[in-house]
Amino acid sequence: xxxxxxxxxxxxYYTHYYxxxxxxxxxxERVTRRLQEEVNTESNISKLQALFPFFCYPxxxxxxxxxxxxxxxxxxxxSQRGYDAYTIxxxxxxxxxxxxxxxxxxxxxxxxxxxxxxxxPYADNFFDMVWSWTVLEHxxxxxxxxxxxxxxxxxxxxAFLSMPDMRQFWEGHYKLTLxxxxxxxxxxxxxxxxxxxxxxxxxxxxxxxxxxxxxxxxHLNVDSMLLFHPWSKEWLDNRTFGMNLIYWTTVLVGIPHNxxxxxxxxxx
Numbered sequence: 411x412x413x414x415x416x417x418x419x420x421x422x423y424y425t426h427y428y429x430x431x432x433x434x435x436x437x438x439e440r441v442t443r444r445l446q447e448e449v450n451t452e453s454n455i456s457k458l459q460a461l462f463p464f465f466c467y468p469x470x471x472x473x474x475x476x477x478x479x480x481x482x483x484x485x486x487x488x489s490q491r492g493y494d495a496y497t498i499x500x501x502x503x504x505x506x507x508x509x510x511x512x513x514x515x516x517x518x519x520x521x522x523x524x525x526x527x528x529x530x531p532y533a534d535n536f537f538d539m540v541w542s543w544t545v546l547e548h549x550x551x552x553x554x555x556x557x558x559x560x561x562x563x564x565x566x567x568x569a570f571l572s573m574p575d576m577r578q579f580w581e582g583h584y585k586l587t588l589x590x591x592x593x594x595x596x597x598x599x600x601x602x603x604x605x606x607x608x609x610x611x612x613x614x615x616x617x618x619x620x621x622x623x624x625x626x627x628x629h630l631n632v633d634s635m636l637l638f639h640p641w642s643k644e645w646l647d648n649r650t651f652g653m654n655l656i657y658w659t660t661v662l663v664g665i666p667h668n669x670x671x672x673x674x675x676x677x678x
Contacts, residue, residue, distance in 0.1 A: 412514050417445060419507050420481055431614070432584055433606040447483030448490075454543065455487065458570065461637075462672070475537045477527055477559060478545030482508035488541070489517045496521045496537070498530065527555035532562045540569040544582075547573045547618050553626050560630050560675060569632075569673040576617040577665045579655035583610065587652035590617060620669050627673065637670040 424444045428437035443450070472494050476484045479497030481504050488495040495517075499505040505524050512519040525531045527549045540559045549555045556571075563569055574582055574590075581588035588600060598608040620636065627634045641657070649657060656667050 412510070416507065416510050416514060419503075419510065420445060423481060423503060423507065431607060431610050434585060444481070447481065448487050451483040451487040455491075473537050474539040474541060475530075475532070475559070475562065477540060477542035477555075478548070479508050479522065480504055482511045484541060484543065485522070486511050486515060486517070489515070494521075496523070496532075498523045498525045498527065500524055500526050526550075528558060530558045530562050534561055535564045536562045538564055538567045540567075542570065543572045545573070546571060547576070547616050548614060549616055552616055552618050552622065556623070556626050557630065560632055560673070563673075563675045565675050565677045567675050569671075569675075571623075571669070571671040571673065573618055573623075573669050575620045575666050575669055576615070577619050577663075578659055578667050580652060580667060581615075582668075583614065587655065590615070618669075620666060623669060623671065627671075631676045632673045633676065634674075635672045636666075637672060638666065639670070 421441055424441045425437060428434045428440045434440060474488050474493045474495050476488065476495060476497040479485045479499035482497075485495050485497040485508055497508065499508060499522065502524055505522055508522050509519040511517075512522070523531055527545070528551045540563055542559065546552055546555060559569060576590040579587055579589050581590055584601070584606060586604065586606075588597065590597070592600075594611055597611050601608045601611070624634075624636075645653070646657075659665050660667060
């Protein structure tokens with residue numbers, strides 16, 4: 411019964427997001443996939459752990475902060491892996507879904523906070539690891555948010571940050587070719603021409619770039635590494651016009667489609 415209530419809440423939440431806010435035609439399929447978000451999160455974590463065995467390893471990294479909990483996919487997955495997981499999620503509806511999942515799986519809902527990334531409610535050097543998957547492009551103040559996640563990270567601790575580079579031609583929320591470096595009024599015009607809602611441009615997206623993140627990190631007490639994934643043969647062989655724009659912008663200008671950062675806080 412409780413699982414049915416969780417599904418109902420998630421279906422309503424993501425239908426509003428995918429259909430009403432983004433206008434995606436395939437919103438039903440995306441909502442259905444969201445119901446399996448713990449499975450998808452486990453896959454992402456396992457891929458990173460295969461690349462970097464020291465990362466996401468609960469013997470050495472016990473206390474973890476999931477920055478931007480959404481509806482709990484990552485928080486629940488890390489908790490199931492044996493971590494002492496915490497999360498912040500400012501959207502109260504989403505946070506309520508995480509609490510329902512906590513009740514269902516038997517995890518502590520007091521580890522969930524509705525705080526903002528710019529003002530984390532934790533002491534300095536509190537976490538062994540910070541995880542942020544496609545969250546920082548939504549915060550109001552990217553510099554303050556990165557400083558905060560580094561503040562709560564223990565010396566020697568690791569953070570993983572994933573976010574798009576908004577100088578690219580693909581917008582991953584609307585799922586269409588959209589040159590995000592254009593002014594907002596032009597982006598809204600392009601969306602209207604495609605009969606897509608425009609409100610998400612105003613409140614949902616921070617135009618973060620790799621250059622901006624790098625400049626922020628160079629002033630903090632962390633060592634950082636930008637990870638590049640190889641192009642898959644299937645992707646290269648089936649490129650559309652929009653995918654070609656992504657490819658050549660990456661190859662010729664050096665702007666990645668997605669940013670994957672590893673950070674390690676220095677000991678001193």
